[in-house]
Amino acid sequence: MSDQGRVRNITDLARLAGVSPGTVSRALADSQLIAKKTREKIQQLAREHDFRPNVMARNLRIKRAGAIGVLIPLGHETGQHISDPFFMTMLGHLADALTERGHDLLLSRVIPKDPDWLNRVVDSGRVDGVILIGQSDQIDVIEKMASRYLPLVAWGANLPGKIHCSVGSDNRKGGEIATRHLIERGCRNFAFFGDPVAPEISERLEGCRAALSAVNMSSNLSILPAHLTAETAHPAISKWLDDTRSIPNGIIAASDVIAMSALRALAEHGVTVPGQVHVIGYDDLPFSNQTVPTLSTVKQDLAAGAAHLVDLLFRRIAGEETGSVVLEPELVIRQSS
CATH class of the missing domain: 3.40.50.2300 (Response regulator)
Structure with missing residues (x-):
């Protein structure tokens, strides 16, 4: 294809489709605000011209990072790794749930060396919200963040008198x-x-x-x-x-x-x-x-726990002040007892 016919950006694709750039942007995001026939036409043109929108630029415009920070704070268990069976099970459920919401997962294992570890993630602009897997010995840090940052949810204990949102078993x-x-x-x-x-x-x-x-x-x-x-x-x-x-x-x-x-x-x-x-x-x-x-x-029903973590987080991203969720534990009797 010659440079003259190449689709370099949304404006080029809009000119080719005979619609506005805004309509192209919404159609490529599969927005239901655009008529199905128009949506399909624009998406087909994008495929024919091998055009992929700049997701990063779009996210900057709408002030959306497109990723959720999933942090594992290990203040008291510095030897624990992401390969731990509990973390791997929980991460699998979280990754599935976040993918279904159209978000990436930005994973970090944190050995807290100062009280600013959570501030650095939240203020980086790289995430739309944060899920903590575990509270470790970092309750004070989590509470301080929860007082100024709504889209924060932690897997762990529901502690009396604490304001941060948590999901965990009783x-x-x-x-x-x-x-x-x-x-x-x-x-x-x-x-x-x-x-x-x-x-x-x-x-x-x-x-x-x-x-x-x-x-x-x-x-x-x-x-x-x-x-x-x-x-x-x-x-x-x-x-x-x-x-x-x-x-x-x-x-x-x-x-x-x-x-x-x-x-x-x-x-x-x-x-x-x-x-x-x-x-x-x-x-x-x-x-x-x-x-x-x-x-x-x-x-502990980790699949249900992950679903609650993601649901509460996205409700908080939307501005809702949600409560915490406590899951019922279940006795499973096998040979060892």
Whole structure:
């Protein structure tokens, strides 16, 4: 095609179609404001002339970035990676939901070194909103941002007195139902594996304690602040088993990854599950049905959680001050308990 006949921009395509540049812009965005016949004609001309609109320039004009920032703050778990099974599961659901909304996902794993880490993302102009996967130990930073920036939603605990919008399971209830299940299985001495620095894990521990208090077993609980990665959880649990004088017959793990690490460490110490020890995790990640024995757990509906995160975020982008969403946890009984 000669330079004279080449379609370089929307104005050229509008002249060729015999319509205004605004009509071309709307037609290429598949706007229902343009008649279907006109829309199809313009889209066909664009294909014939191999014309693709400059999305970045369009976004600048309409003050839209076309991307959502998905941040994983790791203030208390600096060794955790994006390849973590929980993150990968949640990210898959978020990516699907955001794609359906016509937005890209801008992913960042953040090790906070100063309180401005969230400001830098929000003020960069690169995103239309932010989803946080986890609150970590960054509640103060999140709260400060929420006071000035509406399109912010976090996966995590729904904390009383806090203003930021969150989506997550009822962690306290989840901890309770996990512990009650082990009590019903005949367990009388318990261990909780998880670091309560993170709000979600703290609430799960509260639920565990509440269930034990209800049956006058509060003193029958040991706590190991195991981290969320198998690389750190397994050696910590192994050492704890070496050092403890009496292995409890009920283990409540704050995550499936920690529970999987516990299963491995117990097997290495010759302790049978569920013969000598009953183990239950939290999350119901895909691998929990593949461990040996298969893992009992408390299910968080991550697909529903991701859908709520995206729905609330886009409502907030539109200016709505939404509330938080708390999902019901579900006990999933398998071989380990």
